[in-house]
Amino acid sequence: MSSLFDPIEAGSLRLPNRVAMAPLTRNRAPHAIPTPLMQTYYAQRASAGMLISEGTAISAQAQGYSDVPGLYGQEQLQAWKKVTNAVHAKGGRIVTQLWHVGRISHTSLQPGNQAPVAPSALTAQSKTYVIDPKTGEGKFHPTSAPRALKSQELPGIVHSFTVAAVEAVKSAGFDGVELHSANGYLLDQFLRTSSNHRTDDYGGSIENRCRLVLECMRSVVDAIGGGKVGIRISPVTPANDITDENPQALFEHLVRQLAPLGLSYIHVIEGSTGGPRELADRPFDYHALKQTYRIAGGKGVWMVNNGYDRQSAMQAVESGYADVVAFGKAYISNPDLVHRLQANLPLSDWDSQRFYGGGAEGYTDYPNAPQS
Numbered sequence: 001m002s003s004l005f006d007p008i009e010a011g012s013l014r015l016p017n018r019v020a021m022a023p024l025t026r027n028r029a030p031h032a033i034p035t036p037l038m039q040t041y042y043a044q045r046a047s048a049g050m051l052i053s054e055g056t057a058i059s060a061q062a063q064g065y066s067d068v069p070g071l072y073g074q075e076q077l078q079a080w081k082k083v084t085n086a087v088h089a090k091g092g093r094i095v096t097q098l099w100h101v102g103r104i105s106h107t108s109l110q111p112g113n114q115a116p117v118a119p120s121a122l123t124a125q126s127k128t129y130v131i132d133p134k135t136g137e138g139k140f141h142p143t144s145a146p147r148a149l150k151s152q153e154l155p156g157i158v159h160s161f162t163v164a165a166v167e168a169v170k171s172a173g174f175d176g177v178e179l180h181s182a183n184g185y186l187l188d189q190f191l192r193t194s195s196n197h198r199t200d201d202y203g204g205s206i207e208n209r210c211r212l213v214l215e216c217m218r219s220v221v222d223a224i225g226g227g228k229v230g231i232r233i234s235p236v237t238p239a240n241d242i243t244d245e246n247p248q249a250l251f252e253h254l255v256r257q258l259a260p261l262g263l264s265y266i267h268v269i270e271g272s273t274g275g276p277r278e279l280a281d282r283p284f285d286y287h288a289l290k291q292t293y294r295i296a297g298g299k300g301v302w303m304v305n306n307g308y309d310r311q312s313a314m315q316a317v318e319s320g321y322a323d324v325v326a327f328g329k330a331y332i333s334n335p336d337l338v339h340r341l342q343a344n345l346p347l348s349d350w351d352s353q354r355f356y357g358g359g360a361e362g363y364t365d366y367p368n369a370p371q372s
C-alpha cells in the first residue's frame with residue numbers, strides 16, 4: 001500500500017511525495033512578467049511533490065485576466081527562469097500550466113482590443129478579472145463576445161502551445177508542462193457540445209471535438225517528450241458556462257487517445273471547480289475514466305483535485321484510487337503543507353480577499369508551522 005508521503009515517478013519527474021500544488025491564478029504579474037515576489041512564493045512551497053504554476057498565457061491572444069504571467073516573450077521567460085531557479089535551489093520541482101483562455105476574456109485584454117477567440121461565436125455567461133491600469137483597482141467584468149476561429153487558424157494554436165512548451169523547458173527552466181484543458185477555457189470549449197457548434201473537422205462528433213486538444217498534446221509531446229507533459233481536465237465542472245451532452249463518453253475517448261503518449265500525468269478536477277466533488281445533476285464515474293486510461297496502456301500519474309483534506313487525500317492514495325492529490329486553496333495559506341499533513345498539524349485559513357492581485361499580503365506572508 002502506498003502512502004501520500006511516499007515518492008513516485010511522474011514521467012521523467014521523481015516526486016518525493018504525492019502532494020501537488022494545484023495551479024492557482026494570483027494576478028500578481030504586471031505586464032505578464034513574473035516578479036521577485038513570485039520567486040519567494042513558489043520557493044516557499046518547494047517541499048510539494050510537484051508545484052504546478054498558475055495558468056500562464058501561451059500568447060497575447062491567450063490572455064483573459066489582468067496581470068497573469070506569460071511565456072511568449074523573452075522578458076517573461078527570463079523572469080520565470082529566476083522563479084524556477086529559486087524553486088530548484090530549495091530542492092523542488094515545478095511545471096508550468098500552459099493556458100489559452102479562448103472566450104473567457106475581455107476586449108481590453110486582447111491585442112488591438114479585438115474580440116477574444118473561441119470555437120464558435122457564443123458568448124460565455126461568465127466573468128473575467130480586469131485591473132484598471134489608471135486606478136490599479138481590480139474588478140470582475142462580463143466576458144466579451146468572441147469570434148469563431150477559422151479552420152486555418154487552428155495550426156497556429158497548436159504552434160503556440162508547442163513553442164510555449166519548448167521555451168518553458170529550455171529557456172524558463174521548468175521541469176515540465178501541463179496543458180490547461182479544464183474549467184471552460186479554449187481547449188475545454190472545443191471539447192464541449194455547449195460551446196463548440198463547429199461544422200468542420202473540429203466540431204460535431206466526440207472525435208472531432210477532441211481533435212484540437214489531441215493535436216496540441218501530440219505536438220507538445222513530440223517537442224519535449226511525453227514524460228514532461230501532463231494535462232488538466234474537469235469532466236463535469238460548470239465553471240465558465242460549460243456543459244456537455246455526454247461527458248463520460250467524451251472523456252473516455254480523450255484518455256484512450258492520450259494513453260499512447262507516455263504522459264507524466266493526468267490531472268482531474270472532480271465535480272465543480274472549487275465546489276462539491278459530487279454533483280447530483282452531473283454524475284460521473286472517475287474510477288471508470290482511470291480504468292479506461294490504464295486499460296488503453298496509459299502510463300504516468302493519476303492526479304486528483306478538488307476539496308481533498310488530509311483524511312480523504314490519504315485515503316485516495318492508500319486505496320489506489322489516485323496516485324497524487326493536488327491541493328489548491330490549502331497551498332495558498334500553508335507553504336509547508338506537506339509537513340503539516342504528515343505531522344497532522346492544524347492548517348491555516350486562507351484570505352479569499354487576497355487571492356487575486358495585490359502584493360505580499362495574503363501571498364508570501366503565510367508562515368510555516370512553528371517548529372516543535
Ligand code: 8OZ
Pocket residue numbers: 025055065182183239273
Ligand atoms: C480562478 C480565477 C481566474 C482563473 C481556472 C485559471 O479556473 C483559472 C482561474 C481560476 O482554471
